[in-house]
Amino acid sequence: RTVYVNGEYLPEHEATVSIFDRGFLMADGVYEVTSVLDGKLIDFDGHYARLERSLGELDMANPTTHEDLLEVHRELVRANGIEEGMVYLQVTRGNPGDRDFAFPPEDTAQTLVLFTQSKPGLANSPAAKTGIKVISIEDQRWARRDIKTVQLLAPSLGKMAAKRAGADDAWMVEDGHVTEGTSNNAYIVKDGAIITRGLSNDILHGITRAAVLRFAAEAQMQVVERLFTIDEAKEADEAFVTSASTFVMPVVSIDGAAIGTGEPGPVAKRLREIYLEESM
Ligand code: PDD
Numbered sequence: 001r002t003v004y005v006n007g008e009y010l011p012e013h014e015a016t017v018s019i020f021d022r023g024f025l026m027a028d029g030v031y032e033v034t035s036v037l038d039g040k041l042i043d044f045d046g047h048y049a050r051l052e053r054s055l056g057e058l059d060m061a062n063p064t065t066h067e068d069l070l071e072v073h074r075e076l077v078r079a080n081g082i083e084e085g086m087v088y089l090q091v092t093r094g095n096p097g098d099r100d101f102a103f104p105p106e107d108t109a110q111t112l113v114l115f116t117q118s119k120p121g122l123a124n125s126p127a128a129k130t131g132i133k134v135i136s137i138e139d140q141r142w143a144r145r146d147i148k149t150v151q152l153l154a155p156s157l158g159k160m161a162a163k164r165a166g167a168d169d170a171w172m173v174e175d176g177h178v179t180e181g182t183s184n185n186a187y188i189v190k191d192g193a194i195i196t197r198g199l200s201n202d203i204l205h206g207i208t209r210a211a212v213l214r215f216a217a218e219a220q221m222q223v224v225e226r227l228f229t230i231d232e233a234k235e236a237d238e239a240f241v242t243s244a245s246t247f248v249m250p251v252v253s254i255d256g257a258a259i260g261t262g263e264p265g266p267v268a269k270r271l272r273e274i275y276l277e278e279s280m
Pocket residue numbers: 033180181182183184185203204205206207208209242243244245
């Protein structure tokens with residue numbers, strides 16, 4: 001793979017970052033994942049806007065521009081021949097040359113890293129046909145989940161708990177209500193209404209979420225943004241998740257209880273179709 005590190009395109013084995021990098025020592029960094037379909041970037045502008053917001057919330061400078069970053073994304077997609085997959089991007093507060101909790105001087109060079117992940121068959125994923133199984137877990141993350149930081153240990157532990165339980169992913173619960181999936185936004189469908197938690201600091205403001213809710217409204221589907229519980233989800237007609245890496249993915253069971261018929265539901269299937277059609 002050809003990857004990008006601080007202005008240079010390099011073979012991945014030649015790309016290095018300092019051991020003092022604050023991303024490595026303190027998870028002092030933010031990231032974005034942009035999907036690629038048919039060799040084209042999906043919703044780059046949305047991901048760039050969220051990157052700017054994440055940086056701003058953490059008082060981190062923006063080491064790049066919309067135009068330059070788009071060019072790097074396109075060049076990596078081209079150089080690596082990505083038809084379907086993702087571009088990962090990470091910005092950290094850089095390498096102060098030592099370990100210190102306080103931020104380094106503002107002129108410290110930041111670290112900007114990008115790489116691609118090829119996922120042939122992403123749009124036609126077999127999981128989208130069978131749906132995925134989720135378990136519920138306590139949400140153990142910090143209070144600013146709206147910032148897309150690289151502190152991913154809690155989601156990672158959640159994913160492993162799901163795998164150990166024979167499931168695919170975990171829905172996280174706080175004060176009795178579902179926040180989101182380990183790396184996706186969570187939805188249920190009841191009597192035709194699409195129900196998902198409203199935006200706040202408690203969840204990531206998904207770029208796929210914004211697009212899917214827009215398409216749903218355009219298709220005259222009812223959307224309700226409110227809290228919901230795992231018990232309510234188990235009684236729902238359907239459930240699904242959205243993210244840049246899964247688009248719209250049906251959820252067919254929660255904690256071993258089948259949702260609806262136990263098969264991907266019509267609303268999730270339709271939204272997935274619309275999303276892929278509109279994005280391609
Ligand atoms: N995850 N919620 C969380 C906690 C996420 O990590 C993500 C994205 C989403 C969905 O956001 P979007 O639709 O903008 O991808 C919601 C990415 C894909 C990841 O960590 O790989």
